[in-house]
Amino acid sequence: MKTLKKELNFFLKTGILSLLFILSLAVQLGAQETAQSPSENKAAQADEKKKKEVSEFEEKRDTILYGIGDDILELIKRLKADEDDRFDTDLQKIFAETKIPAIREALFAYFAEKKNDCLKADALMLLENKDDAPQETVRSAISYIRDLEIYEGIDFLRQILKDEESEYRDLCISAIGKIGKPEDAVFLTELFDSEASDDEKKSLIIKQNIMFALEELHTPEIWDFLIRTAEDSDQNSIIRGSAVSALGKIGDERAIPILSEIFESKDPVLRTAAIKGIAGFKDAKAKSILTQAFKDSYYKVRLQAVQSAKEEKAEDAVPFILYRAKKDPENVVKLAAIEALSHFNNAEANEWLIDSFNEERTGLSIRLKIAESLLKNNFDVIFDDVKKAALKAISDKKQNKFSAELGKVISTIENRGTAPIAEAYLNHKDPIFKSIGLDMFKRNKYPELVPLVSLIAEDEKNGALSRRAKDLLQSGNTNSSQNNQTGNK
Numbered sequence: 001m002k003t004l005k006k007e008l009n010f011f012l013k014t015g016i017l018s019l020l021f022i023l024s025l026a027v028q029l030g031a032q033e034t035a036q037s038p039s040e041n042k043a044a045q046a047d048e049k050k051k052k053e054v055s056e057f058e059e060k061r062d063t064i065l066y067g068i069g070d071d072i073l074e075l076i077k078r079l080k081a082d083e084d085d086r087f088d089t090d091l092q093k094i095f096a097e098t099k100i101p102a103i104r105e106a107l108f109a110y111f112a113e114k115k116n117d118c119l120k121a122d123a124l125m126l127l128e129n130k131d132d133a134p135q136e137t138v139r140s141a142i143s144y145i146r147d148l149e150i151y152e153g154i155d156f157l158r159q160i161l162k163d164e165e166s167e168y169r170d171l172c173i174s175a176i177g178k179i180g181k182p183e184d185a186v187f188l189t190e191l192f193d194s195e196a197s198d199d200e201k202k203s204l205i206i207k208q209n210i211m212f213a214l215e216e217l218h219t220p221e222i223w224d225f226l227i228r229t230a231e232d233s234d235q236n237s238i239i240r241g242s243a244v245s246a247l248g249k250i251g252d253e254r255a256i257p258i259l260s261e262i263f264e265s266k267d268p269v270l271r272t273a274a275i276k277g278i279a280g281f282k283d284a285k286a287k288s289i290l291t292q293a294f295k296d297s298y299y300k301v302r303l304q305a306v307q308s309a310k311e312e313k314a315e316d317a318v319p320f321i322l323y324r325a326k327k328d329p330e331n332v333v334k335l336a337a338i339e340a341l342s343h344f345n346n347a348e349a350n351e352w353l354i355d356s357f358n359e360e361r362t363g364l365s366i367r368l369k370i371a372e373s374l375l376k377n378n379f380d381v382i383f384d385d386v387k388k389a390a391l392k393a394i395s396d397k398k399q400n401k402f403s404a405e406l407g408k409v410i411s412t413i414e415n416r417g418t419a420p421i422a423e424a425y426l427n428h429k430d431p432i433f434k435s436i437g438l439d440m441f442k443r444n445k446y447p448e449l450v451p452l453v454s455l456i457a458e459d460e461k462n463g464a465l466s467r468r469a470k471d472l473l474q475s476g477n478t479n480s481s482q483n484n485q486t487g488n489k
Contacts, residue, residue: 084475146175177213211242241273248277279308342373411439
């Protein structure tokens with residue numbers, strides 16, 4: 001019995017000693033870990049973050065190189081949305097290799113938006129061999145040539161237009177209107193006069209498209225054609241209107257009496273075109289007609305008067321524009337007037353705009369338009385008021401709609417002075433507001449908010465927001481000054 005007790009005591013002591021040893025070892029290991037310097041911990045975290053970034057970069061590249069069509073198309077959308085140009089060379093290579101029309105079409109649109117002419121040779125080749133390619137791919141190539149103004153494609157465009165049965169005539173006309181020279185304008189007038197399709201509706205559409213193109217070209221070489229067309233009462237009013245507008249854009253004062261006469265027309269389309277054409281002239285007669293247009297019974301004439309006055313920086317028109325902003329019965333005219341006023345920096349107009357924005361009883365669309373217009377065109381005039389309103393609204397659940405919509409407006413503004421607002425949205429618990437904050441960050445890449453965006457990226461509970469934050473941190477240099485203001489505000 002004594003022997004048994006001794007054995008039990010031995011095992012018990014041995015077990016206790018072993019447990020104490022294990023506990024001691026654990027404490028030592030913990031102490032070692034704790035003993036690591038903060039810099040070592042930061043280095044380890046940075047290393048882990050870098051590994052994740054590399055992994056995600058490689059995943060995107062692998063998708064481009066080895067992914068199926070749908071995955072590549074989805075990635076192109078993501079890269080476009082995130083303004084991530086790290087894979088442009090790979091995408092160009094894919095364009096040359098792929099046999100999937102949808103990918104080629106997506107890449108034409110992708111590089112066109114970026115004003116990157118890396119696909120110029122491919123686009124020209126497609127036009128030369130258009131019969132061997134899918135129609136949508138050819139259309140994408142024409143759009144690419146138009147958007148990048150690649151004049152080398154003009155002969156192909158002309159040749160296509162000579163084919164009356166071509167599926168691409170509308171796009172080719174539009175492209176020539178964008179990139180053409182005087183001789184191309186003359187070519188289009190000849191095409192207009194020769195148009196004689198059996199399909200009356202189709203013929204009318206073609207002629208209207210030609211006139212829209214000529215309106216863009218507005219060269220003196222087609223003066224006689226424009227006069228003839230503008231005065232032809234048998235022509236469709238849209239066609240006549242384009243001719244009237246083009247006459248004014250040429251800038252020849254001989255057009256003033258013609259435009260004045262056309263402004264007396266009962267047809268509001270022609271009156272609108274006359275205002276569009278006459279706005280560029282500075283003589284008393286032209287100014288008088290513009291003034292009358294602000295009072296026209298047809299809202300599109302008033303709208304054109306507002307837009308023309310803005311484009312021509314007509315300071316004398318500010319009182320008329322301000323009245324339209326306050327009193328016009330059509331909301332579309334009010335909004336256009338607000339946008340126009342933001343360009344003039346007129347003291348009386350600015351005061352009304354700020355007061356209207358701060359008045360909570362003002363309609364939502366009006367408040368948002370004031371904020372958007374002044375932030376883009378006269379930032380310092382309105383920023384303090386917008387900042388105050390945004391920070392107040394975001395903390396008030398009753399103003400969720402206003403704060404969300406105002407946040408969306410602010411996210412379109414390129415000015416790092418908006419950083420305090422972005423910070424408030426990024427710190428919000430609601431994912432909707434966090435997302436708007438990320439939109440602001442995407443626009444301005446505030447260096448001081450990188451840590452906050454990193455927290456969103458590292459928290460997997462944020463789901464899609466986490467992934468988006470990671471993409472934003474990876475795309476572009478968050479420390480660059482960009483082309484926006486550093487924000488003295």
